[in-house]
Amino acid sequence: KAGVTQTPRYLIKTRGQQVTLSCSPISGHRSVSWYQQTPGQGLQFLFEYFSETQRNKGNFPGRFSGRQFSNSRSEMNVSTLELGDSALYLCASSSTTNSGRSYEQYFGPGTRLTVT
Amino acid sequence: AQKITQTQPGMFVQEKEAVTLDCTYDTSDQSYGLFWYKQPSSGEMIFLIYQGSYDEQNATEGRYSLNFQKARKSANLVISASQLGDSAMYFCAMSRHEGGKLIFGQGTELSVKP
Numbered sequence: 240k241a242g243v244t245q246t247p248r249y250l251i252k253t254r255g256q257q258v259t260l261s262c263s264p265i266s267g268h269r270s271v272s273w274y275q276q277t278p279g280q281g282l283q284f285l286f287e288y289f290s291e292t293q294r295n296k297g298n299f300p301g302r303f304s305g306r307q308f309s310n311s312r313s314e315m316n317v318s319t320l321e322l323g324d325s326a327l328y329l330c331a332s333s334s335t336t337n338s339g340r341s342y343e344q345y346f347g348p349g350t351r352l353t354v355t
Numbered sequence: 356a357q358k359i360t361q362t363q364p365g366m367f368v369q370e371k372e373a374v375t376l377d378c379t380y381d382t383s384d385q386s387y388g389l390f391w392y393k394q395p396s397s398g399e400m401i402f403l404i405y406q407g408s409y410d411e412q413n414a415t416e417g418r419y420s421l422n423f424q425k426a427r428k429s430a431n432l433v434i435s436a437s438q439l440g441d442s443a444m445y446f447c448a449m450s451r452h453e454g455g456k457l458i459f460g461q462g463t464e465l466s467v468k469p
Contacts, residue, residue, distance in 0.1 A: 275456070281459060282457075283459075294455060344390075
């Protein structure tokens with residue numbers, strides 16, 4: 240089974256621009272979560288999508304948004320980029336029970352975003 | 356609120372020896388999950404092991420075992436017979452019963468010496 244894929248792997252943007260990151264989960268996984276990793280703040284949860292609905296949200300400003308498509312693929316968008324948004328963005332997918340309970344998360348390789 | 360604490364920023368271990376990475380957690384939930392992930396320098400997070408709060412037996416996966424002590428709220432990772440390829444950052448994490456959002460600790464950098 241193919242793992243979680245993320246595109247692009249590397250991105251350089253200028254302050255004020257916006258960016259869209261893409262994540263394709265493991266086949267059959269319906270839950271997709273996004274995390275931001277920085278040296279200062281560590282790993283922080285951004286949001287989780289399940290069946291095209293945002294189920295959980297972390298403490299990030301509204302500039303960070305996401306969505307999930309009917310094939311479970313997910314995108315996250317960051318508008319009006321700031322220097323502090325430079326980070327490794329990790330996407331993870333997990334299988335779920337019929338009631339929506341999710342199990343261990345499997346991560347993609349990440350997108351390294353640099354804001355200049 | 357849930358919280359994970361890893362008090363060892365860095366550790367060294369000799370190849371072929373066992374090593375224990377510490378993790379304590381705090382939660383008011385009765386049902387939760389505990390996880391360990393490995394992050395090599397390449398950046399990808401690799402799932403290692405899972406322990407449910409109601410699991411009576413400690414989880415094991417090959418050379419990895421999770422020493423779960425619920426009363427002490429600790430979930431230490433034990434790696435037996437360390438290998439050079441085990442050198443990486445190790446993160447302890449927890450989730451609520453329904454899964455989804457993971458709360459991570461700050462990580463422990465493990466270096467395996469030949």
